[in-house]
Amino acid sequence: MAETLTGACLCGGVEYEVTDPQALGYCHCTRCQRWTGESLAGVVVDKDNFRFTKGEELVKTYESEFAPRNFCGNCGSSIYDDLGDQYFVAAGLMRELDMKPSFHLQVAFKAPWHEIGDDVPQFAENPPA
Ligand SMILES: [Zn+2]
Ligand SMILES: [Zn+2]
Known part of the structure; x- marks a missing residue:
């Protein structure tokens, strides 16, 4: 049976469900730094496996030049970075998550003061397809 996780934003107004999470990792690009304070710890999920269960009307989208970013208004x-067929869903909102991180993306752009403390694979930009 596919694993299902639930997530909720800070105010609790938005809740969602994610099925079959594929991988947990970090994106260190400058956009994620601005969006989160440093890196976005996210879970890769097929877009068909993500659904809002509460407060979808509160969700706002910032149409960045790279990928639309969705957040609680x-x-x-x-909440998530929309990569098209997949979403990169902010991991900190899913309290039952117990995956181990498996990648760091966009490491070439990380904040110079941020030291990566684990030994999972690092990619200067994105991993090879
Ligand atoms: Zn909220
Ligand atoms: Zn990023």
Whole structure:
């Protein structure tokens, strides 16, 4: 049976469900730094496996030049980065998540003061397809 996780934003106004999470990792690009404070810890999920269960009307989208970013319009919690067929869903909103991180993306752009403390694979930009 596919694993299902639930997530909720800081104010609790938005809740969602994710099925069959594929991988947990970090994106260190400058956009994610601005969006989150440093890196976005996210879970890769097929877009068909993500659904809002509460408060979808609160969700706002910032149409960035790279990927639309979706967040709670009330509390500002980052919810997911829309990569097209997949979403990169902010991991900190899913309290039952117990995957181990398996990648760091966009390491060439990370904040110079941020030291990566684990030994999972690092990619200067994105991993090879
Ligand atoms: Zn909220
Ligand atoms: Zn990023």
